[in-house]
Each structure stands twice: as C-alpha cells, then as structure tokens.
Amino acid sequence: MCGIAGIVNLRGQPVRGLARALSVMGDLLNHRGPDNADQWVSESGDVGLVHRRLSIIDLSDSGNQPMFGVSGDVIVHNGEVYNYRELQQSLAAHWPFTSNSDTETILAAYDRHGAACVDHLRGMFAFAIWDGQRLFCARDRFGIKPFYYATVGDLFMFASEAKALVPFLGAVETDAGAFAEYATFQYTIGEATLFKGVNRLLPAYTLTVEAGHIETRRYWDVVYEIDYEHQHGFFQERLRELLDDSVNIHLRSDVPVGAYLSGGIDSSLIAALASRCDPANSLAFHGKFTCHSGYDESTFARAAAEHAGKNYLEVDINAVDFLDEIEKVIYQLDYPVAGPGSFPQYMVSRLASQHVKVVLGGQGGDEVFGGYARYLLAYFEQCIRAAIDGTYKEGNFVVTAESIIPNLGVLQEYIPLIRMFWRDGLFGRLDDRYFRLIDRSADVGDEFDWSLLDVDRVRESYGAVFNNIRNVRHESYFDSMTHFDFKCLLPALLHVEDRMSMAHGLESRVPMLDHPLIEFLATVPADVKFQGGKMKHLLKQTYSDVIPEQIVNRRDKMGFPVPLSEWFADDLRDFVNDLFRSKAASSRPYINAKAILAGLDSAEKFSRKLWGLVSLELWHRTYHDQASRFAALLDETA
Numbered sequence: 001m002c003g004i005a006g007i008v009n010l011r012g013q014p015v016r017g018l019a020r021a022l023s024v025m026g027d028l029l030n031h032r033g034p035d036n037a038d039q040w041v042s043e044s045g046d047v048g049l050v051h052r053r054l055s056i057i058d059l060s061d062s063g064n065q066p067m068f069g070v071s072g073d074v075i076v077h078n079g080e081v082y083n084y085r086e087l088q089q090s091l092a093a094h095w096p097f098t099s100n101s102d103t104e105t106i107l108a109a110y111d112r113h114g115a116a117c118v119d120h121l122r123g124m125f126a127f128a129i130w131d132g133q134r135l136f137c138a139r140d141r142f143g144i145k146p147f148y149y150a151t152v153g154d155l156f157m158f159a160s161e162a163k164a165l166v167p168f169l170g171a172v173e174t175d176a177g178a179f180a181e182y183a184t185f186q187y188t189i190g191e192a193t194l195f196k197g198v199n200r201l202l203p204a205y206t207l208t209v210e211a212g213h214i215e216t217r218r219y220w221d222v223v224y225e226i227d228y229e230h231q232h233g234f235f236q237e238r239l240r241e242l243l244d245d246s247v248n249i250h251l252r253s254d255v256p257v258g259a260y261l262s263g264g265i266d267s268s269l270i271a272a273l274a275s276r277c278d279p280a281n282s283l284a285f286h287g288k289f290t291c292h293s294g295y296d297e298s299t300f301a302r303a304a305a306e307h308a309g310k311n312y313l314e315v316d317i318n319a320v321d322f323l324d325e326i327e328k329v330i331y332q333l334d335y336p337v338a339g340p341g342s343f344p345q346y347m348v349s350r351l352a353s354q355h356v357k358v359v360l361g362g363q364g365g366d367e368v369f370g371g372y373a374r375y376l377l378a379y380f381e382q383c384i385r386a387a388i389d390g391t392y393k394e395g396n397f398v399v400t401a402e403s404i405i406p407n408l409g410v411l412q413e414y415i416p417l418i419r420m421f422w423r424d425g426l427f428g429r430l431d432d433r434y435f436r437l438i439d440r441s442a443d444v445g446d447e448f449d450w451s452l453l454d455v456d457r458v459r460e461s462y463g464a465v466f467n468n469i470r471n472v473r474h475e476s477y478f479d480s481m482t483h484f485d486f487k488c489l490l491p492a493l494l495h496v497e498d499r500m501s502m503a504h505g506l507e508s509r510v511p512m513l514d515h516p517l518i519e520f521l522a523t524v525p526a527d528v529k530f531q532g533g534k535m536k537h538l539l540k541q542t543y544s545d546v547i548p549e550q551i552v553n554r555r556d557k558m559g560f561p562v563p564l565s566e567w568f569a570d571d572l573r574d575f576v577n578d579l580f581r582s583k584a585a586s587s588r589p590y591i592n593a594k595a596i597l598a599g600l601d602s603a604e605k606f607s608r609k610l611w612g613l614v615s616l617e618l619w620h621r622t623y624h625d626q627a628s629r630f631a632a633l634l635d636e637t638a
Contacts, residue, residue, distance in 0.1 A: 001507035002065070003029030003052035004076040005159035006128055008135050010212040014045035015155065017634070022050040024633045025157075025164040031332075032078070032160060032502045040066040040074055047130050051076045054505055056358060057084070059254050062099035069107040070096060072132055077103040078160050079125035079145040080509070082249045087120065103127075110136065115206060118219050122249070122515065126201075128158060134210035141220045142364070142513045143203030143491035146498055150198045156209050161499070162198050162334040163623075167634050169197055172627040174589055180453040181461070183590070184441045186612050187337050187492030189461055194335040194619070203491055220515070222486070224472045224479050227523040235524050236542040239517075246514035247273040250360060251281060258283035258356040259310065260348065260508075263300030264554070265536055265547055266362025266371070270511055272308040272546050274360055283355055284310035287348040291318050292563040300551055307548045315351045317344055319571035326614075331622050332503040336615035338492045339608045340562040345500040353504035363497050364512035367486045368521050369529060369536040373414050374437040375481055376533050377421060378430075380404055380411075382477060385427050403532035410535065430477050431466045434484070435459070443609045446595035453590060462488075478526035568600065568610050576600060576610070579617050588620055 005025035009015050022039045030037070033052030041048040051065040057080065066074050081087070084102035087109060091097075095108035102123075109117035110129055115136060124144035128137040137158065139147045149158040150165045159165050166172060173196040181188040191199045201207050204220040251257055251274060259271040261284045274281045284305040289295035298314055305312035322343060329346045330336070352359045366372050383404055411418065420443075421436055436442070441455075465484050472479045494510070501508035521529075524538065531537045540552050568576050577597065579585065585593040596613050623630075 001032070001054045001056060001080065001502065002076075002078045003032030003160045003164075003502075004050070004065075004078045004126065004128060005029060005164050006049040006076065006130075006135070006157065007047070008130075008156045008209050009046040009154055010151070010156055010209070010214075011154050012044070012046050012212075013154065015048065018045060018048045021168075021634060022048045024167055025159055026050040026052055027633075028164040028167075029160055031505060034505050036061075036064050038064060038066060042130070047135070049074060049076045049128065049130065054357070054502075054507060055255070056080065056507055057252070057254055058099050058101040060099070063101035063103065065103060067101070067103050067107065069104075069111060071111055073107055073110065073129055075103060075107050075110075075127055075129045077106060077125060077127035079123060079127075079140065080252075080507070081105055081121050081123040081125060082252055083122040085252075115208070115217075115219075118206060124509070124513075126160065134208055137201065137207040137209075138219075139201045139203055139205055141204045141515050142494065142510075142518075144494050144498065144510060144513060146495065147201040147207075148193070148198055149201060149207065151214070152197070156214060158207075162193060162195055163331070163630075165198050166195070166623060166627070167630040169195065170627070170631060172624045172630075173197075174624075176452070176590075177454065177457065179590055180455060180458050182336065182612075182616075183444065183448050183450075183453060184439055184455065184458050185488070186339065186440050186608060187489065187495075189465070189488040195623070222471065222483070222518055222522050224474065224476070224483065224522045226474050226476075226525050228525060232528055232541075235528055235538060238520060239538065239542045242514070242517040242520055243511070244273060244277075246511045246517050247360075248277045250509045250511040250514075251278050253358050255357040256283075256355075257281050257358040257360060257509075258285060258352055259308075260284070260352070260359055260361040261286045261301040261304050261310070261312070262362070263297035263304065263551070264362065265539065265551060266365030266369075266512060268300075268304035268308070268362075268551050269365075269539070269543055269547050270360050270362050271304060271310060273511075275308045275310065279309070281360075282309070282311050283352075284308070284312050285348050285352040285355075285359065286312065286314040287317050287344040287351070288314055289318075289344075289561075289563055290316055292566045295561050295563050300554065303548050304551060313351060313355065315347050317347050319567045321347060322567065322572065323575060327618060327622065328503070329500070330615060330618040332499045333496070333615075333619075334499065335623075336612065336619050337495050338489075340564055340611040342496045342500055344562060345496055346503060349501045349506050349508070350504050352501075353506040357505070358507045358509060359501065360509050360511060361497065362512060363493060363508075363510040364490060365536070365539065367482055367490045368512060368518060369539045370478060370482055371536050372485070373410055373535070374417070374434075375478060375530065376404070376407065376410060376535060377414065377418060378434060378437060378477065378481060379530075379533055380408065381421075381426060381433065382430075400532075407533045407535075430480065431463055434466065434477075434481055435462055438484075438489075440608060440612070444612075445599075447592055447599065447609075447613060449590050449592060476526040478530050562611075564611055573600075576614060579614065584621065584625060585617055588617070591616065593617075 036053035039050040081102040087105040126145040126147040175196040178192040286301040288298040
C-alpha cells in the first residue's frame with residue numbers, strides 16, 4: 001500500500017521544474033507511505049514518477065520504488081498483488097527475480113504479457129509503468145485502490161489522491177455534472193470528480209499514454225450468467241471454498257494483520273475466518289457511540305471478537321472528536337463521498353494503526369450478498385403488486401408475500417424511507433422505483449439550485465447501468481439492484497475505506513472482493529441469495545457455524561450509524577450555524593446557505609442530508625478557498 005504519482009509531457013518535451021513538481025506530489029501523498037520516498041526522472045526529462053512506500057511485503061530495500069525491470073521499464077505501484085508467489089513461479093523462467101516483492105511480479109507480467117498482464121493479477125492495485133515508449137496504467141477490478149488523472153496544458157499527470165493534482169489546477173472549480181450526481185446519490189457514478197478537470201480511472205480499466213494520445217479500456221466486467229442446474233448445497237460448498245481461499249490469500253503479509261469489527265455479519269465472518277487461517281491475526285478494532293441511545297453496537301462487536309478469539313480494542317467516539325477531526329476527514333477524502341461512516345472509520349483506523357499495519361474488513365458484502373434493507377422494501381412492493389394482479393409467476397420475483405412477511409421486521413428502523421418511497425405512489429417501472437430508493441435529492445429542496453444541475457443526465461447515467469442487459473442478462477430485480485450498487489455505490493465506499501485507513505498509514509484489505517468469488521456469485525440464482533426476502537441468506541446459511549447466532553439473527557444492523565441529528569441539534573448546533581453563516585458559504589455555486597440554515601431542524605434520524613451539506617461546505621473551505629496555498633507549493637521558494 002503506497003502513494004503513487006507521475007507526470008508525462010504529451011509532446012515529449014522536457015518538463016520545467018519536473019523534480020520539484022514530483023516532490024510536491026509526493027509530499028501530499030506522504031501519509032500513504034511513510035516508510036520510504038523516492039522519485040525518477042527520464043534522461044530526456046519528459047517523464048517523471050514518484051513513490052511513497054508503506055512496507056508490507058518484502059520489507060527490504062529491494063522492494064522500494066520506483067522499481068526498474070531488466071528491460072528498462074520502471075513502475076510505481078499502490079496495493080497488493082496477492083498471487084505474487086504463484087506469479088513468481090510461473091514467470092521465473094522468463095524473468096530473473098531480484099526481490100520477493102509483489103511489485104516486481106507486475107513488471108515481469110508486463111514484460112511477458114504486455115497490457116494483458118492485468119488478467120493475471122489477483123488483488124487490489126493501481127500502477128503505472130513507463131516502458132520507454134508509453135505509460136501503461138491500470139486499476140483493480142473493483143476500484144479498491146484509487147487512480148486520478150488530469151491534463152493541464154501539455155502535461156498528463158496522475159496520482160493516488162486528487163489532492164496531489166490540485167496544485168496544478170490553478171483556480172479550483174466544481175464540476176457541474178459530478179455535482180449533480182453527488183446531489184442525487186452522495187457519490188459520483190462516472191469518471192468525473194467534483195474537481196473540474198480531475199477524472200478517476202474507473203475500476204477494471206487500463207489507461208495508456210502514447211505519442212500524445214490518451215486511451216482508456218475496460219479489461220474485466222461481471223456478467224450474470226445464472227446457473228440453474230445446481231442446487232442450494234452446491235452453491236454453499238463453492239462459496240466456502242472461494243471465500244475461505246480469499247481470506248487465506250489476503251493474509252499474505254510480512255507485517256502483522258488485524259481486523260475491523262462493526263458488529264455485523266460481514267466483518268464478524270472475515271475476522272473469524274482470518275483467525276482460523278492464522279491464529280496470529282489476533283487484534284480486532286471497533287468504534288462505538290455511547291453518547292446517545294440506539295448507536296452503540298459494541299456488544300455485538302465484542303461478541304464477535306470473543307467468538308473469533310480476538311483481542312478486542314475499541315474507541316468511544318463523541319461530538320468533541322467530530323469537531324477536532326472532521327476537517328482532517330474531509331481533507332483526506334479529497335471530496336465528499338458516501339455517508340457519515342467516513343468519520344468513525346477515520347477514528348477506528350487511527351486506533352488500528354497504533355497496533356498493526358494491515359487490517360481486514362467486510363466491505364462489499366452488502367452489495368454482493370444482498371444486505372441492504374432497500375432490497376427487501378423493493379421486493380415487498382413487487383409482492384403487493386404481484387398479489388393484486390396475479391403475476392407471481394411472471395419474472396423472477398424471488399419471494400412471495402407469504403415468505404417475505406416474517407422478514408419485514410428488518411424495516412422497523414426504515415419508516416422514513418418507506419414514507420418517502422411511497423409518498424408519490426406505488427408500482428411503476430422497476431428502474432424508476434429503485435431510483436427512488438437511492439435518490440437522496442428527495443430530501444433536499446431549496447438547499448440546491450436545481451435549475452443549474454442537469455438531473456436528466458444523471459437519470460440517463462443511472463439507467464445505463466441499471467438496465468444494462470449485457471451485464472444482467474436474465475430478468476431479476478435483485479440482480480439489477482445489487483449490480484448497480486456494486487458498480488456505483490461500492491467504489492464510493494471503497495474510496496472511504498482507502499482514504500480513512502491510508503490517512504494513518506494503514507492498509508485495509510477486503511476479502512469479500514476477490515474476482516474468482518465475485519464471478520462465481522454472479523452465477524448464483526437470486527432466489528438462492530435472497531430466499532424469501534432474507535438478506536444475505538446464502539452467506540448466513542453457508543457460515544451458520546462460524547458467525548455467532550446473535551449476530552446472524554440481528555434485525556437492527558444499520559451500517560455504522562452516527563448520531564449526527566442529535567449532535568447537530570445540540571452539541572454541534574453552533575458549529576453548523578457558524579459554518580453556513582459565513583460570507584464564503586453564501587457564495588458557493590449550486591448551494592443556498594440560507595435555505596440550509598432554515599432547514600436545520602427538518603432532518604430525520606439517520607438522515608444523510610446535513611452530513612452531505614456540511615461535507616460540501618468543508619470541502620469548499622479546504623480546497624476551493626485554499627487553492628492559492630496548494631498552487632504556492634510549486635514555487636521553488638515555498
């Protein structure tokens with residue numbers, strides 16, 4: 001796990017001040033890799049790469065980067081290639097390995113297979129290779145590791161975090177299209193970021209810069225080819241094989257490994273499996289809120305730790321912590337994304353970093369196994385409709401009214417969502433109905449100037465993913481919902497996972513996201529994964545002997561809830577008022593600070609409305625208002 005960045009002159013000309021520019025980029029990424037720092041500039045001065053290392057595999061100097069190949073190729077790499085041992089064996093006849101680093105296996109694979117090297121990599125990665133003629137870059141299949149890029153004049157530049165590109169932008173502007181997506185979902189779904197001019201390389205894509213031309217290409221995708229021949233037992237057995245193997249390979253490390261524990265199924269399972277594979281994996285970390293009732297999940301996290309034989313460490317988080325750390329959180333995020341879970345994630349990661357360098361988590365389980373309550377609500381509506389018009393047998397409804405009713409207790413904490421979902425009627429097209437479930441703009445009115453935002457384009461982008469029959473080839477509402485979240489929501493959550501851990505020089509690994517496992521799950525029928533409307537049914541049934549019963553049977557898991565509504569109404573009320581009463585806040589593009597102040601008391605419990613608005617204002621303060629400070633970093637006298 002590291003920080004990478006680089007610059008290429010698209011015209012092949014020497015770049016003035018290149019070494020200084022690389023140093024600035026590296027300094028802005030230093031938190032990602034405090035163990036070693038180095039950079040490389042080509043003899044002609046038109047290409048430069050910089051690296052900040054967090055030493056995890058092969059702790060010797062031979063693992064330092066930029067790393068050079070026998071043919072003169074040079075690489076900077078962020079992440080872990082977990083099958084590096086197998087790659088070393090398969091490539092040994094063609095490559096004289098001089099280290100035990102996983103990074104060197106990428107160089108060897110590129111030398112042997114060219115751009116197809118990515119097909120041989122199993123893990124989380126973002127890397128760039130300069131081979132003397134072209135810059136070849138790639139990002140892992142799920143977007144676990146970040147990769148941002150921008151073109152400024154004749155310069156193509158990339159970095160692990162957008163903040164390392166900000167000094168080159170001059171004035172910081174907001175991208176209108178990305179803002180419209182954020183206003184709708186609280187995350188973006190395309191290449192654009194909230195920074196105008198800064199794009200992200202999408203998951204499972206490569207990027208090539210050659211002869212002044214920039215080209216991106218998708219190298220992997222998930223396709224739902226459903227296996228109707230096998231029975232439930234087969235899928236359980238295969239799931240055990242693949243997930244057990246994923247956890248085992250994710251434990252490859254030359255430093256100690258710990259685990260996050262949220263009190264939910266996914267992290268509890270990963271922690272337990274990790275302990276089975278490696279008893280030395282003995283530390284578990286949890287963040288709790290005891291200042292208000294309904295937010296403390298530590299009882300379940302502690303039970304999971306005890307069940308897995310873990311030494312349990314926790315941090316109690318309060319409003320003072322929020323005031324002290326929130327600006328650091330927004331800075332590390334680069335730009336607002338997803339919900340308030342980034343704040344407690346930051347706090348827990350800080351705790352974990354004091355004890356280990358690597359930590360395992362359960363990210364991805366909700367999207368691939370069906371863990372969101374909105375899936376249940378969507379199917380409940382479909383059951384009502386099917387019962388009325390007698391269409392149970394038409395399409396893949398997965399559940400019946402009789403089977404779903406006993407599971408509806410899970411929706412007890414989602415009454416506000418249900419009210420919103422049915423406020424403007426029932427039924428309708430499946431894509432329109434799911435859009436209503438994930439559309440967070442329904443909670444925001446005058447706070448945004450919607451006349452300046454292209455919401456129709458957002459709907460088109462959403463529909464292109466949700467209705468993509470190349471991916472979801474058979475009619476299944478469940479597969480369409482989970483596929484959209486896998487493609488669009490999950491990268492946003494992984495953004496949080498990466499930034500909040502790397503803010504403290506901590507590597508976070510996610511064994512639920514292993515491509516052999518994901519490819520298998522795409523073959524499992526929806527009624528096996530979501531039988532009777534039971535969330536994560538396949539996962540629970542398969543590992544009922546591993547996950548503590550009290551966690552399997554939980555009906556109140558919320559996903560790292562934060563008592564923001566209580567804090568903003570009491571402890572943090574002055575903070576929020578002062579934030580939006582400033583002169584700067586009154587002049588933000590697309591945002592109406594007066595309307596925000598007028599609606600402070602309208603947010604429901606667990607609402608993300610205020611979180612999204614506060615995050616936006618803090619982002620503007622951190623990056624827009626400080627753009628000149630970032631640009632000044634390039635001054636030789638700074």
